[in-house]
Amino acid sequence: MIDQNTRFLIVGLGLIGGSYAMGLKKKGYHVDAIDIQEESISYALQNNLIDHGSTYDTALIQQADIIISALYPKAMVTWIKNNQKHMKPHAFISDVSGVKSGIVEEIQNFLRDDLHFCASHPMAGKEVSGVQNADDTIFHSANFIITPTAKNTQQDISCLKDLAHILEFSHISILTLEEHDTMIGFLSQLTHVIAVSLMNTNDNTHLVDYTGDSFRDLTRIAKINENMWSELFFLNKDILIQEIDSFMKEVENLKTKLVEHDEEGLKTLFRQSTKRRKLFDR
Amino acid sequence: MIDQNTRFLIVGLGLIGGSYAMGLKKKGYHVDAIDIQEESISYALQNNLIDHGSTYDTALIQQADIIISALYPKAMVTWIKNNQKHMKPHAFISDVSGVKSGIVEEIQNFLRDDLHFCASHPMAGKEVSGVQNADDTIFHSANFIITPTAKNTQQDISCLKDLAHILEFSHISILTLEEHDTMIGFLSQLTHVIAVSLMNTNDNTHLVDYTGDSFRDLTRIAKINENMWSELFFLNKDILIQEIDSFMKEVENLKTKLVEHDEEGLKTLFRQSTKRRKLFDR
Structure with a gap:
């Protein structure tokens, strides 16, 4: 064609x-x-x-x-x-x-x-x-x-x-349109929510001298085109809110292991994330 | 010496x-x-x-x-x-x-x-x-x-x-010992909490083919030595829990802008994260 x-x-x-x-x-x-x-x-x-x-x-x-x-x-x-x-x-x-x-x-x-x-x-x-x-x-x-x-x-x-x-x-x-938007809500939009929120947690700018690669990698996408991303976020609002809720539930889950001093529970979470992340290695 | x-x-x-x-x-x-x-x-x-x-x-x-x-x-x-x-x-x-x-x-x-x-x-x-x-x-x-x-x-x-x-x-x-542990709680431990939790949010392994660099960068540290990191987390438990709470409050704050369709509020968060992150560029 x-x-x-x-x-x-x-x-x-x-x-x-x-x-x-x-x-x-x-x-x-x-x-x-x-x-x-x-x-x-x-x-x-x-x-x-x-x-x-x-x-x-x-x-x-x-x-x-x-x-x-x-x-x-x-x-x-x-x-x-x-x-x-x-x-x-x-x-x-x-x-x-x-x-x-x-x-x-x-x-x-x-x-x-x-x-x-x-x-x-x-x-x-x-x-x-x-x-x-x-x-x-x-x-x-x-x-x-x-x-x-x-x-x-x-x-x-x-x-x-x-x-x-x-x-x-x-x-x-x-x-499909829905599959696309769900995938984007998780892989792209939620990651931007996290990077932006981490960068906005506390005034952390005095920490620049101590920052290693992991913090830099995690917040790279916190430099964000505000007009494009706010439009994309609101267009996918319902899905994105669901993804944010799922993520926060998981952070809350990890926090509970800490509060309850559940060492084995924490290690189980680490083992799961390690196993899954390995699949994403190129 | x-x-x-x-x-x-x-x-x-x-x-x-x-x-x-x-x-x-x-x-x-x-x-x-x-x-x-x-x-x-x-x-x-x-x-x-x-x-x-x-x-x-x-x-x-x-x-x-x-x-x-x-x-x-x-x-x-x-x-x-x-x-x-x-x-x-x-x-x-x-x-x-x-x-x-x-x-x-x-x-x-x-x-x-x-x-x-x-x-x-x-x-x-x-x-x-x-x-x-x-x-x-x-x-x-x-x-x-x-x-x-x-x-x-x-x-x-x-x-x-x-x-x-x-x-x-x-x-x-x-x-000081306290300054060190607070800095580490935010820059290193909280980032590991986030990466592990994101990797554990949903079973996302079917998304491997769609994954771009930002998701990979954000989750790189989700491959984690479970014994060392659980020991480090529990040794710094009180500070880390505070950092997790501050971060979750910030995610909740961004979510509220979405729920209330507060476009200007969302853009303000984006502008703040962009401005701060620029200080961390090398």
């Missing part, structure tokens, strides 16, 4: 949008981009990440075979709603959003019948943002998750698999 | 004891060792980490100018109590224990008047144990903490500073 004549349009030239553009251009595809920031477009043009770009140009939308929204989820909904009228018949749209439920159904409900939207999530990132930090190699060791619904076809899934191969993702998974 | 004639005795040839031996031998010092495991002694001799070693030899104790206990804290108390009668007058003793209060006062209370014990803590480690993994370079980017009491002299502190320089620690700090 993707061939050398396929024209891509990236909407939103941030870190991820820019990295998609970079990876696609390297493979010889035609890539256009729309971004509200003039300087992001200029940077992308100067660095050969895109063929054409504009802060807004309906011609670029009309010409696109595949449109990738790399906007925040809510901004994406609005943008597709407002701009689907410019899209060519049978254009294919996907995204990069970190939360799927709610967003995907809403788009599929208002989408023109002759357009195709199938959601996907590149599980890659950096602690820095912006097209200036674009780097398509972040995808090479990452998972690409496709989250089709009943409205999607095998062709939609194949198209996204092609995209994942072009961008050299190391692993492709297919999950 | 330490010169080229100084004879060191390492008691307990595990990862840290072995790494001390390695670092001291590289600088040309005479290093002996005692360990209950014959194979640890053989390994250390074969690999030139020590000059002499034995599973138990009072002559090695008698000859030592500086004795470093690299035993677990409780085993150290017993060992020093049983063996101080063999030590030469004015021998200097230190340790590597991760918890100080209780242990240090106990030793200083029963110690012969002509012996010197000043506690210290090399804040370095690895996820593997045993003398076979000894590596003195783990100290080169690490902090060396000296925890003197009113019973210690400036000479004791100078001796430990010399030791830290010989082993090439990057930073030396002096803390």
Whole structure:
């Protein structure tokens, strides 16, 4: 479905949008981009990440075979709603959003019948943002998750698999919207809750000189883009609250072993975590 | 106080004891060792980490100018109590224990008047144990903490500073026993509680394929030596329970922002953690 004549349009030239553009251009595809920031477009043009770009140009939308929204989820909904009228018949749209439920159904409900939207999530990132930090190699060791619904076809899934191969993702998974959001709630959002909360526990800044690698590793993700993550948290609120509750129950459980001086109980928890964590070693 | 004639005795040839031996031998010092495991002694001799070693030899104790206990804290108390009668007058003793209060006062209370014990803590480690993994370079980017009491002299502190320089620690700090244990309770023990509890939250092993770097970083220390860490946790129980409570209060606080859909409150927490974490960047 993707061939050398396929024209891509990236909407939103941030870190991820820019990295998609970079990876696609390297493979010889035609890539256009729309971004509200003039300087992001200029940077992308100067660095050969895109063929054409504009802060807004309906011609670029009309010409696109595949449109990738790399906007925040809510901004994406609005943008597709407002701009689907410019899209060519049978254009294919996907995204990069970190939360799927709610967003995907809403788009599929208002989408023109002759357009195709199938959601996907590149599980890659950096602690820095912006097209200036674009780097398509972040995808090479990452998972690409496709989250089709009943409205999607095998062709939609194949198209996204092609995209994942072009961008050299190391692993492709297919999950339902709910499976995706539950997995993300635990692996990604809960870990950010923990890092942020640990960093906010006490004023610990006088401890900088004593800090070893384990504290640094645990709090690395406490440097967090507040606008993106608050949007993602609220979109996945119910699942995230459940995950927080499960985690707190487990911390409470460990605390009880300490309070009751239950040495064997504590060691059992340590043995379980050790055994499980070993499965996650690469 | 330490010169080229100084004879060191390492008691307990595990990862840290072995790494001390390695670092001291590289600088040309005479290093002996005692360990209950014959194979640890053989390994250390074969690999030139020590000059002499034995599973138990009072002559090695008698000859030592500086004795470093690299035993677990409780085993150290017993060992020093049983063996101080063999030590030469004015021998200097230190340790590597991760918890100080209780242990240090106990030793200083029963110690012969002509012996010197000043506690210290090399804040370095690895996820593997045993003398076979000894590596003195783990100290080169690490902090060396000296925890003197009113019973210690400036000479004791100078001796430990010399030791830290010989082993090439990057930073030396002096803390009271309580300051040390509070710092360790937060930076080291609480982080292990979090990693273990996160790993034990749900049976998450089916998520291996989706796991990114942030989850791996956060749970790396969930692989944990159950005997050492349960001893350290119980020795620092009161402080650790306080730290757990402070952390859980902070998680609860973030959860409340979610439940109440307090977007500005959530962003404020994100901004605080981001600002604080930046101070910890190297």
